[in-house]
Amino acid sequence: MKTTIIDTIYAKVKTGEKCYWVLLDPDDYSLDEARDVAIESEKCGADGLLIGGSLLYSNHFDSFVSTIKKAVSIPVMLFPGDSTQLSRHADALLYLSLISGRNPTNLIGEHVKAAPIIRESKIEPIATAYMLVESGSVSSVEFMSNTRPLPRSKPGIAAAHALAAQYMGMKLVYLEAGSGATLSVPAEMISVVKKWIDIPVIVGGGIRDAATVQEKLAAGADIIVTGTIVTKSNGLSIMKDISETIRKFSSK
Numbered sequence: 001m002k003t004t005i006i007d008t009i010y011a012k013v014k015t016g017e018k019c020y021w022v023l024l025d026p027d028d029y030s031l032d033e034a035r036d037v038a039i040e041s042e043k044c045g046a047d048g049l050l051i052g053g054s055l056l057y058s059n060h061f062d063s064f065v066s067t068i069k070k071a072v073s074i075p076v077m078l079f080p081g082d083s084t085q086l087s088r089h090a091d092a093l094l095y096l097s098l099i100s101g102r103n104p105t106n107l108i109g110e111h112v113k114a115a116p117i118i119r120e121s122k123i124e125p126i127a128t129a130y131m132l133v134e135s136g137s138v139s140s141v142e143f144m145s146n147t148r149p150l151p152r153s154k155p156g157i158a159a160a161h162a163l164a165a166q167y168m169g170m171k172l173v174y175l176e177a178g179s180g181a182t183l184s185v186p187a188e189m190i191s192v193v194k195k196w197i198d199i200p201v202i203v204g205g206g207i208r209d210a211a212t213v214q215e216k217l218a219a220g221a222d223i224i225v226t227g228t229i230v231t232k233s234n235g236l237s238i239m240k241d242i243s244e245t246i247r248k249f250s251s252k
């Protein structure tokens, strides 16, 4: 039987191994750039790539995923802003429910639209509780979804949401500050969420250096996501540092 992406993630997390995923937004790159950035991300030590965005302006989504899939050997996972961001070329799809909000479109509406396409394309759906956390400014997710983020000073509220997601059978929890966030997800919130649940915790948004990664790992993050830094002039060097920090932490 084929090993699924979620099996691989669970196996790693069980042994204390941490993961590093890099997010590529199709609006930020041409196809040639996307191929190069994906290859560089893998070389820097990324374990997986996420593809998607809150709002898509470009019309090359499918070829974007296909180009990246052909260029790398690490898993390529969709991170869709809505049900139009699907491609059979991906290995898996984070089937995101924005559980921090109360907008039915992001809780079930887009999922219903996507389900027949997922069935047809045979992409592996991974039910993921997507939790938006206050981060000092209005994020694209907050604006586009018309939902309120979780208050950053209330880790108990976040933990109750995460536990509800686990009880509902979701496979992963994603604590999201939003791409380019001023403030990343607070360590205390990660720590309390982690105490309450058994499923892996992804942390992303506003992570720009290895020291911040170290703090999130120490708090209990299992998977770190960065997006924006790869577009910066010294981005690849920071990504190498982040990857190194994650490897060192995993082998402790």
Ligand code: 1GP
Pocket (backbone or CB within 6 Å): 023, 176, 177, 178, 179, 180, 181, 203, 204, 205, 206, 207, 225, 226, 227, 228, 229
């Ligand atoms: C956004 O968590 C990701 O969904 C990545 O955020 O672009 O701030 O790294 P950054």
